[in-house]
Amino acid sequence: MSTSDHPNADVRMRGFVEKVSVEAVRGWLHGELEKLDSVSGEEVSLQESAKRVLAVDVVSEVNVPEFERAMMDGYAVRAIDIKSASLRSPVLLEVVGESFPGQAFQGIVTAGKTVRAMTGSKLPPGTDAVLPVEQTCTGGGEQVLAQQSITPGRNVGSVGEDIRAGEVVLRAGRVLRPQDVGVLSSIGMKHVSVVRRPRVRIVVTGDELLPAGSKPQAARIVDANGPMLAALVERDGGEPVFPGIVPDDPEAILAALKDDADVILVSGGTSVGQEDHVPTLLAEHGELAIHGVAMRPASPVGMGLLDGRLVFLLPGNPVACLCGYDFFAGVAIRSRGCRATDWPYRTVQITLSAEIKSPTGRLDYIRMLLEQGQAKPVPKSGASVLSSTTRADGFVVIPADSEGYQAGTEVELFLYD
Amino acid sequence: MSTSDHPNADVRMRGFVEKVSVEAVRGWLHGELEKLDSVSGEEVSLQESAKRVLAVDVVSEVNVPEFERAMMDGYAVRAIDIKSASLRSPVLLEVVGESFPGQAFQGIVTAGKTVRAMTGSKLPPGTDAVLPVEQTCTGGGEQVLAQQSITPGRNVGSVGEDIRAGEVVLRAGRVLRPQDVGVLSSIGMKHVSVVRRPRVRIVVTGDELLPAGSKPQAARIVDANGPMLAALVERDGGEPVFPGIVPDDPEAILAALKDDADVILVSGGTSVGQEDHVPTLLAEHGELAIHGVAMRPASPVGMGLLDGRLVFLLPGNPVACLCGYDFFAGVAIRSRGCRATDWPYRTVQITLSAEIKSPTGRLDYIRMLLEQGQAKPVPKSGASVLSSTTRADGFVVIPADSEGYQAGTEVELFLYD
Numbered sequence: 001m002s003t004s005d006h007p008n009a010d011v012r013m014r015g016f017v018e019k020v021s022v023e024a025v026r027g028w029l030h031g032e033l034e035k036l037d038s039v040s041g042e043e044v045s046l047q048e049s050a051k052r053v054l055a056v057d058v059v060s061e062v063n064v065p066e067f068e069r070a071m072m073d074g075y076a077v078r079a080i081d082i083k084s085a086s087l088r089s090p091v092l093l094e095v096v097g098e099s100f101p102g103q104a105f106q107g108i109v110t111a112g113k114t115v116r117a118m119t120g121s122k123l124p125p126g127t128d129a130v131l132p133v134e135q136t137c138t139g140g141g142e143q144v145l146a147q148q149s150i151t152p153g154r155n156v157g158s159v160g161e162d163i164r165a166g167e168v169v170l171r172a173g174r175v176l177r178p179q180d181v182g183v184l185s186s187i188g189m190k191h192v193s194v195v196r197r198p199r200v201r202i203v204v205t206g207d208e209l210l211p212a213g214s215k216p217q218a219a220r221i222v223d224a225n226g227p228m229l230a231a232l233v234e235r236d237g238g239e240p241v242f243p244g245i246v247p248d249d250p251e252a253i254l255a256a257l258k259d260d261a262d263v264i265l266v267s268g269g270t271s272v273g274q275e276d277h278v279p280t281l282l283a284e285h286g287e288l289a290i291h292g293v294a295m296r297p298a299s300p301v302g303m304g305l306l307d308g309r310l311v312f313l314l315p316g317n318p319v320a321c322l323c324g325y326d327f328f329a330g331v332a333i334r335s336r337g338c339r340a341t342d343w344p345y346r347t348v349q350i351t352l353s354a355e356i357k358s359p360t361g362r363l364d365y366i367r368m369l370l371e372q373g374q375a376k377p378v379p380k381s382g383a384s385v386l387s388s389t390t391r392a393d394g395f396v397v398i399p400a401d402s403e404g405y406q407a408g409t410e411v412e413l414f415l416y417d
Numbered sequence: 418m419s420t421s422d423h424p425n426a427d428v429r430m431r432g433f434v435e436k437v438s439v440e441a442v443r444g445w446l447h448g449e450l451e452k453l454d455s456v457s458g459e460e461v462s463l464q465e466s467a468k469r470v471l472a473v474d475v476v477s478e479v480n481v482p483e484f485e486r487a488m489m490d491g492y493a494v495r496a497i498d499i500k501s502a503s504l505r506s507p508v509l510l511e512v513v514g515e516s517f518p519g520q521a522f523q524g525i526v527t528a529g530k531t532v533r534a535m536t537g538s539k540l541p542p543g544t545d546a547v548l549p550v551e552q553t554c555t556g557g558g559e560q561v562l563a564q565q566s567i568t569p570g571r572n573v574g575s576v577g578e579d580i581r582a583g584e585v586v587l588r589a590g591r592v593l594r595p596q597d598v599g600v601l602s603s604i605g606m607k608h609v610s611v612v613r614r615p616r617v618r619i620v621v622t623g624d625e626l627l628p629a630g631s632k633p634q635a636a637r638i639v640d641a642n643g644p645m646l647a648a649l650v651e652r653d654g655g656e657p658v659f660p661g662i663v664p665d666d667p668e669a670i671l672a673a674l675k676d677d678a679d680v681i682l683v684s685g686g687t688s689v690g691q692e693d694h695v696p697t698l699l700a701e702h703g704e705l706a707i708h709g710v711a712m713r714p715a716s717p718v719g720m721g722l723l724d725g726r727l728v729f730l731l732p733g734n735p736v737a738c739l740c741g742y743d744f745f746a747g748v749a750i751r752s753r754g755c756r757a758t759d760w761p762y763r764t765v766q767i768t769l770s771a772e773i774k775s776p777t778g779r780l781d782y783i784r785m786l787l788e789q790g791q792a793k794p795v796p797k798s799g800a801s802v803l804s805s806t807t808r809a810d811g812f813v814v815i816p817a818d819s820e821g822y823q824a825g826t827e828v829e830l831f832l833y834d
Contacts, residue, residue: 064633066634071799101625102637104636121636161802162803177834182648182803185643188631188632208518212607213607216481216604219538221537222603227463230598231467231594231599316537384488416594
């Protein structure tokens with residue numbers, strides 16, 4: 001997609017002749033994502049595996065538990081021995097030992113004998129049920145009175161009750177939950193094979209920018225996009241690589257674009273340097289597939305490919321940068337990391353307390369305030385006003401074919417929190 | 418709350434005489450949480466601040482931007498100079514320089530003069546508007562023709578347009594979003610004062626347990642609760658402290674209970690050691706306020722205080738451990754870390770495809786499967802079957818006063834993902 005040559009091209013100011021619809025851009029993006037090879041897997045310790053994406057199916061090599069176990073505190077018995085037991089006519093058993101969790105009874109229980117068994121302990125060989133302590137009475141010395149009969153297998157957890165050897169415990173692609181980590185531990189895993197977090201190189205350029213941690217001074221502002229993008233990449237399961245601001249110089253930018261990464265994010269576009277260098281560099285050394293999208297903010301977004309990696313050109317205006325990231329780059333990063341591509345925002349249906357106008361032909365991303373159970377656009381919300389996204393509770397997306405919504409309309413609000 | 422002395426107390430098997438309702442336990446817990454001092458704050462780097470909880474209001478010391486800036490690529494003009502400009506009768510202006518982002522024009526612009534200005538650049542002194550490049554035409558040499566008039570202030574971003582010096586940018590208690598990190602960067606912050614993550618000591622005891630990373634063997638099982646609890650604590654913004662399994666010995670357990678932490682989680686209860694030592698130790702050295710809750714699983718849950726820290730006794734059965742954690746301990750950890758105490762689970766309204774029975778007087782926590790848009794209980798779901806919580810998509814809570822739900826009932830499903 002070309003940019004126009006304006007009569008004033010000597011000062012290199014250009015407009016976008018043709019802006020591509022958000023749907024078309026998404027179509028291109030999903031097509032490219034399907035063509036790309038998966039990122040490789042890596043081994044992490046069990047302790048680091050929560051929230052990671054499983055790279056392979058996990059098959060248990062063991063039964064959990066590996067032994068029959070008592071599920072109650074009581075007496076491990078041979079059910080046949082106490083078939084006739086009742087409160088009125090209890091059966092006397094000789095207590096020949098104890099079985100504790102981790103300290104099994106050594107020996108075989110024969111007719112007329114029993115073993116005290118604690119919950120979680122191994123069922124002694126020869127026994128087939130656990131009579132709860134409440135259904136017994138001490139018989140004096142090492143004896144106990146069974147006051148009730150029991151069916152074989154009662155209060156006994158079977159071998160493999162939780163997990164059977166050979167069973168697929170968790171499938172590839174699973175985002176590991178806390179209890180999954182517990183299950184992986186219970187089958188004896190020390191390391192877990194997970195999808196490598198996509199490396200995302202953040203390339204921030206702009207001579208007006210001071211690095212994060214500086215105080216703003218004179219005609220320069222402090223970079224907001226680098227730290228924001230790093231946090232977004234982390235949120236989406238990527239590994240941000242952001243060694244600092246890149247000088248507004250084609251060679252430095254090209255080197256950064258060719259850095260070892262799975263996805264490249266370039267923030268810039270407000271300055272002549274970025275409007276020029278990056279799209280040109282990408283077109284010369286790779287493919288500039290999209291430049292200019294029919295949306296607001298973020299219309300200067302571009303994207304393409306370099307050495308088989310997706311490159312996203314995000315505007316320097318921070319609201320546009322956030323919007324462009326969420327519409328396109330975030331989707332790509334989650335997809336590269338084998339995560340769900342849908343937005344990580346909760347939604348609520350809510351009534352508008354004020355009208356929103358939006359020209360047709362352009363998608364609008366409107367920051368919204370919640371107020372008394374209704375929503376209205378944030379005042380003071382230009383693309384350069386990042387605080388509009390911190391004052392906002394969320395945003396509404398107005399599709400390109402809509403002229404906006406009247407007050408009172410129910411809309412879907414995406415919540416930032 | 419006392420436990421009964423059973424005739425067979427010689428084997429130290431006890432039941433709970435009185436189980437407390439979940440509501441009463443929550444009431445006790447919230448009361449205790451209100452009495453506790455907040456955990457202290459700490460300084461973290463801007464880059465580490467995402468998802469942390471702001472400890473103090475952040476007031477900006479600066480305006481963002483600190484200067485009037487061009488919001489379009491064009492010409493910085495004195496609006497008065499081109500009051501009469503039109504396409505038919507353009508006004509010729511002398512171009513005396515350029516203003517780039519970060520490289521401001523040095524000098525004052527006087528009558529009849531203009532400066533090329535890029536988006537984001539500082540507005541040159543003397544000018545008051547930016548005429549977009551599209552409304553101009555080169556006038557030959559260092560001259561430009563203004564083809565339209567403009568109102569003062571047009572396409573100019575004012576000082577403090579984004580943030581004004583003295584303004585509260587973000588309030589204490591805010592969980593920092595990616596764009597918040599961007600805003601904090603833009604006002605020149607290098608470090609952010611956040612609530613310290615509550616230290617949560619995880620005390621796992623049980624002679625039947627092998628440490629995570631072991632292969633299960635003989636009558637011993639591998640600890641699932643330690644790694645699961647660590648992941649839950651991380652999820653809830655705490656800092657898990659889990660140096661390994663604690664021997665089933667009162668002195669070792671007491672030392673662990675007295676470890677430096679904000680919250681203590683004890684996992685155990687299936688073995689005689691835990692059923693005995695921990696509640697007794699807590700009662701002797703602190704306060705055992707609750708022991709036995711009218712719920713399933715997790716009825717053996719206990720809680721109390723030791724040296725001003727909340728102590729949670731969680732059952733050794735892993736499903737009960739997860740349930741007890743989520744109902745009580747997780748609430749406490751989020752509260753200590755100044756986070757919202759509600760469950761971090763999304764909910765959906767869904768129809769039951771099978772009946773769920775539940776006795777009155779007891780709250781039930783039922784693991785559920787989603788199937789064809791309906792939900793049904795997970796089969797094979799004993800308290801010791803942790804895999805029931807990985808096979809499940811979520812859970813349903815049946816209140817103590819309910820006898821359960823018939824198939825076809827619409828219920829609230831808490832999703833594990």
